[in-house]
Amino acid sequence: MYRIIAVANQKGGVGKTTTAINLASSLAHFNRRVLLIDMDPQGNLGRGFGIDIALLTKTTHEVLLNDITIDRAIRRTIIKGLDILPANLKLASIDVEVAKIDLQPFFLLKNALNTMSKQYDYMIIDCPPSLGLLNINALIAADSVLIPVQCEYFAMEAVAQILSSISQVQAAFNPNLEIEGFLLTMYDSRTRLGTEISTQIRGLFKEKTFLSQIPRNISVAECAAKGMPVTLYRPSSAGSLAYLSLAKEIMDHEER
Ligand SMILES: Nc1ncnc2c1ncn2[C@@H]1O[C@H](COP(=O)(O)OP(=O)(O)OP(=O)(O)O)[C@@H](O)[C@H]1O
Ligand SMILES: [Mg+2]
Known part of the structure; x- marks a missing residue:
């Protein structure tokens, strides 16, 4: 039994990658086996583990296109129990490449995960700041979505957009997709905006907002x-x- 959590928000720089890395290492700290999956061509997930991603030839890109098995592309990290499927800039051209071959464009990640032999308790997917093919692949493969919300202007507009994408994916492809929760990131209780956004999100999404908030640190x-x-x-x-x-x-939530 494992749980696949996509960390998504199409707004840039809200703490998706930071959350994916540090949530994964925290779960590993509690002896959970975790796989991190980078679906962002920026490749910051691998960089966050000191991996020189630029010249890698076994990445998310090759796995999605079915050129290699996911087992061959997964690497260990410096954290015990935590593995990673890294990405790099090659992933940016996936839309064009998929159009050239006969693959179901939205199910690339789900199909790849179905062939995986290693067992994990959690898979955490780091999504890119966009609402395109890579994001849809992540939302179709996932059991739930964790939405980082940075406490700043236009945070609510971004939340409305990601909720709309989630509804569309639920309606068309993945009816079981859940909201894992809203996570307040880069929170600063000294700023009025910080407390305002936090109150707004908690008021709207109540128990779906994590009690934990990540401080600017x-x-x-x-x-x-x-x-x-x-x-x-x-x-x-x-x-x-x-x-x-x-x-x-x-x-x-594991008992649910
Ligand atoms: N809690 C925090 N305290 C201080 N700095 C933070 C915190 N969380 C994230 N940052 C910084 O904010 C920047 C953006 O974070 P991050 O890369 O995680 O966002 P992202 O949503 O993944 O961005 P992108 O949309 O480009 O993928 C980074 O420089 C990161 O180090
Ligand atoms: Mg990122």
Whole structure:
């Protein structure tokens, strides 16, 4: 039994990749087996583990196009129990390549995951800041969507857009897709906007909003450049503790 969680919001820079990396490392901290999947051509997920992604030849791109099996492309990370399927810029051309061959364009990821032999408790998919083919693939393969919301202007517009995409995917392809939860990121209780957005989201989505909120935290910002999750880089920082608490909330859903 495993759970596939897509981390999605088409708004750029809201903390998707940071959340994917640090949620995954936190789940691994609690002895869960986790696979991280990069669906973003920016490739920041692999970079966050210090992987030199530019010249990789076994990436999400080859897996989606069925050139290699997913088993061959999965790599270990520095965190025990945490593996990764990295991506790089090649993934940007997937739309064109899919058009050339006879594959169902929206089911590439789901089909690839069906062939996987290794067992995991969680798979966390890092989505790109767009609503195109890669995002739809992630939402079709996933059991649930975790939506990071940055506490700043236009946050609510972005939330409305991602909810509309989720409804469309539910209606057409994946009726069982759930909302895992809304996660407030880069939260700063000292700013009026921070508390305003937090109150708005909690008012609208109630128990679907995680109790854990991720503070704006220097260690979280630094850890990516160090090539490691914050739970390893600064285990007792406020950012690390917030992601560990998020992981606990998600594991609480395991009994559902
Ligand atoms: N809690 C935090 N505290 C401080 N900085 C943060 C925090 N979360 C994310 N950041 C920083 O904000 C920037 C954007 O974060 P991230 O790359 O995770 O967003 P994203 O949604 O994945 O972006 P994109 O849409 O480009 O994929 C990064 O520089 C990251 O280090
Ligand atoms: Mg990202």
